[in-house]
Amino acid sequence: xxxxxxxxxxxxxxxxxxxxxxxxxxxxxxxxxxxxxxxxxxxxxxxxxxxxxxxxxxxxxxxxxxxxxxxxxxxxxxxxxxxxxxxxxxxxxxxxxxxxxxxxxxxxxxxxxxxxxxxxxxxxxxxxxxxxxxxxxxxxxxxxxxxxxxxxxxxxxxxxxxxxxxxxxxxxxx
Amino acid sequence: xxxxxxxxxxxxxxxxxxxxxxxxxxxxxxxxxxxxxxxxxxxxxxxxxxxxxxxxxxxxxxxxxxxxxxxxxxxxxxxxxxxxxxxxxxxxxxxxxxxxxxxxxxxxxxxxxxxxxxxxxxxxxxxxxxxxxxxxxxxxxxxxxxxxxxxxxxxxxxxxxxxxxxxxxxxxxxxxxxxxxxxxxxxxxxxxxxxxxxxxxxxxxxxxxxxxxxxxxxxxxxxxxxxxxxxxxxxxxxxxxxxxxxxxxxxxxxxxxxxxxxxxxxxxxxxxxxxxxxxxxxxxxxxxxxxxxxxxxxxxxxxxxxxxxxxxxxxxxxxxxxxxxxxxxxxxxxxxxxxxxxxxxxxxxxxxxxxxxxxxxxxxxxxxxxxxxxxxxxxxxxxxxxxxxxxxxxxxxxxxxxxxxxxxxxxxxxxxxxxxxxxxxxxxxxxxxxxxxxxxxxxxxxxxxxxxxxxx
Numbered sequence: 001x002x003x004x005x006x007x008x009x010x011x012x013x014x015x016x017x018x019x020x021x022x023x024x025x026x027x028x029x030x031x032x033x034x035x036x037x038x039x040x041x042x043x044x045x046x047x048x049x050x051x052x053x054x055x056x057x058x059x060x061x062x063x064x065x066x067x068x069x070x071x072x073x074x075x076x077x078x079x080x081x082x083x084x085x086x087x088x089x090x091x092x093x094x095x096x097x098x099x100x101x102x103x104x105x106x107x108x109x110x111x112x113x114x115x116x117x118x119x120x121x122x123x124x125x126x127x128x129x130x131x132x133x134x135x136x137x138x139x140x141x142x143x144x145x146x147x148x149x150x151x152x153x154x155x156x157x158x159x160x161x162x163x164x165x166x167x168x169x170x171x172x173x174x
Numbered sequence: 175x176x177x178x179x180x181x182x183x184x185x186x187x188x189x190x191x192x193x194x195x196x197x198x199x200x201x202x203x204x205x206x207x208x209x210x211x212x213x214x215x216x217x218x219x220x221x222x223x224x225x226x227x228x229x230x231x232x233x234x235x236x237x238x239x240x241x242x243x244x245x246x247x248x249x250x251x252x253x254x255x256x257x258x259x260x261x262x263x264x265x266x267x268x269x270x271x272x273x274x275x276x277x278x279x280x281x282x283x284x285x286x287x288x289x290x291x292x293x294x295x296x297x298x299x300x301x302x303x304x305x306x307x308x309x310x311x312x313x314x315x316x317x318x319x320x321x322x323x324x325x326x327x328x329x330x331x332x333x334x335x336x337x338x339x340x341x342x343x344x345x346x347x348x349x350x351x352x353x354x355x356x357x358x359x360x361x362x363x364x365x366x367x368x369x370x371x372x373x374x375x376x377x378x379x380x381x382x383x384x385x386x387x388x389x390x391x392x393x394x395x396x397x398x399x400x401x402x403x404x405x406x407x408x409x410x411x412x413x414x415x416x417x418x419x420x421x422x423x424x425x426x427x428x429x430x431x432x433x434x435x436x437x438x439x440x441x442x443x444x445x446x447x448x449x450x451x452x453x454x455x456x457x458x459x460x461x462x463x464x465x466x467x468x469x470x471x472x473x474x475x476x477x478x479x480x481x482x483x484x485x486x487x488x489x490x491x492x493x494x495x496x497x498x499x500x501x502x503x504x505x506x507x508x509x510x511x512x513x514x515x516x517x518x519x520x521x522x523x524x525x526x527x528x529x530x531x532x533x534x535x536x537x538x539x540x541x542x543x544x545x546x547x548x549x550x551x552x553x554x555x556x557x558x559x560x561x562x563x564x565x566x567x568x569x570x571x572x573x574x575x576x577x578x579x580x581x582x583x584x585x586x587x588x589x590x591x592x593x594x595x596x597x598x599x600x601x602x603x604x605x606x607x608x609x610x611x612x613x614x615x616x617x618x619x620x621x622x623x624x625x626x627x628x629x630x
Binding site: 041054058085086087097098100101 | 500503504507508509510545547629
């Protein structure tokens with residue numbers, strides 16, 4: 001099997017969405033879509049599995065609230081009890097209202113930061129990573145759909161030309 | 175396409191639901207009447223009630239639920255023996271007033287709750303208009319239907335306020351000149367807290383809200399037959415003006431109708447707190463009425479994305495309510511100033527279950543159920559969560575009003591349940607009657623196509 005792919009380039013996100021739907025309806029395999037900005041609903045149109053990032057976020061939040069509880073219990077109750085405003089300094093539960101803002105903030109902090117880290121790892125992004133964009137215009141105002149070729153080059157090119165692509169080119173991939 | 179369902183544009187109020195709402199009102203009225211008739215008439219009856227409570231096992235069971243109630247009675251019994259008769263009579267009069275307040279307070283809580291839920295819907299609707307929201311126009315007629323309860327709720331509520339002013343009860347102690355004469359703090363506030371000014375404010379607010387509701391619904395209907403967007407623009411303008419009027423009047427309303435029940439206490443975020451409570455209840459009501467209409471085959475253009483968005487608002491504003499609930503609580507708890515902390519001491523000691531129960535129902539339950547994306551689209555989950563949220567916010571209003579009116583004499587009994595049933599019946603009757611009067615789709619709204627195709 002050849003390693004040929006076709007790059008179909010579009011200059012409008014609505015046309016791209018229609019093209020993605022048509023291409024999938026015609027049973028061609030879309031390898032990847034490159035876009036300068038997130039296109040709403042593109043993941044569903046491409047048939048990608050729903051993200052599980054939300055589940056991660058919930059679990060990270062649970063970690064955050066646990067860390068905050070343990071931390072405040074150690075700092076304020078066990079290690080160095082302090083009398084602030086006459087509040088009992090020997091019991092976590094009786095002092096709990098004072099710790100709620102910290103528990104809340106740590107929940108958000110953990111959920112947000114770990115979610116970003118997870119997202120970068122899943123997207124295989126890290127500092128100094130080389131860009132994978134096949135065409136620099138996808139970082140500006142063009143959209144690129146990569147479709148795999150299975151001995152149907154001619155047919156595929158003419159098909160993609162009907163989907164409103166401004167440019168269709170066949171590339172030998174390594 | 176022969177077997178395609180005929181799309182129903184106009185809602186017909188089913189006779190089943192109509193009968194149900196009338197039964198609710200009838201049962202409610204009977205219960206409310208029973209509550210008023212069985213309230214003690216004088217201190218002799220109170221003496222009998224107190225005596226039976228302290229001697230029978232029944233009384234002890236009740237005391238176990240609230241320790242302080244038990245203590246105050248133990249104290250009251252000591253008084254009987256040690257202190258002179260005048261103090262005993264004072265205590266009896268106090269309990270008499272609380273017991274006489276009970277059916278009034280029950281009526282008042284239910285009445286203000288349904289009135290403010292309607293106001294929550296009206297505010298939400300006005301925000302949609304001003305934001306030129308594209309997703310919600312298919313729900314406008316549902317919101318207008320719900321706010322059709324507003325004139326009814328306003329009239330009944332205003333009558334209750336007037337009756338308070340005519341000393342039919344002792345819910346607002348600052349209305350009693352005898353109390354003001356012996357209370358320096360209340361006397362100092364009497365320039366603001368006096369019956370004429372108070373009732374005029376109430377009249378202005380209620381009329382202002384009703385006027386907006388009337389013209390907004392009228393313009394929305396006129397837009398259906400219009401050739402241009404002029405009525406839509408008119409609605410945009412009056413909605414913006416209404417929101418300014420509303421946020422000021424809402425804050426003052428919360429001081430007048432709820433905060434002044436505890437005239438010695440004050441909280442600067444009380445207006446927001448009350449707003450959060452009825453705003454989330456209003457959105458929940460929109461969601462539940464929409465789900466009901468949808469289950470009957472109406473509102474063909476409302477899809478799961480619209481429901482999902484309403485559910486997100488239910489979730490978000492539940493958290494917002496909790497934020498304000500906790501902000502109010504924590505600052506007062508931390509500062510521990512006697513004038514302020516009494517408010518929460520009363521609630522935690524005498525109203526422990528409803529006080530913390532409201533947090534479970536309005537925060538823990540909705541956040542755990544509605545955090546899941548898929549659940550926000552499942553009707554039965556939303557109806558269950560919505561029921562808990564509405565009940566929880568009724569209890570929230572109960573917690574705001576009861577401690578200052580009936581003290582430790584609270585109980586969710588005949589009066590309370592009957593009052594809720596009556597207003598629920600009236601609400602269903604007026605809302606669904608209004609829904610049947612106009613088409614469910616505002617077809618000429620400039621955003622209606624976007625709304626029909628709204629897809630999350």
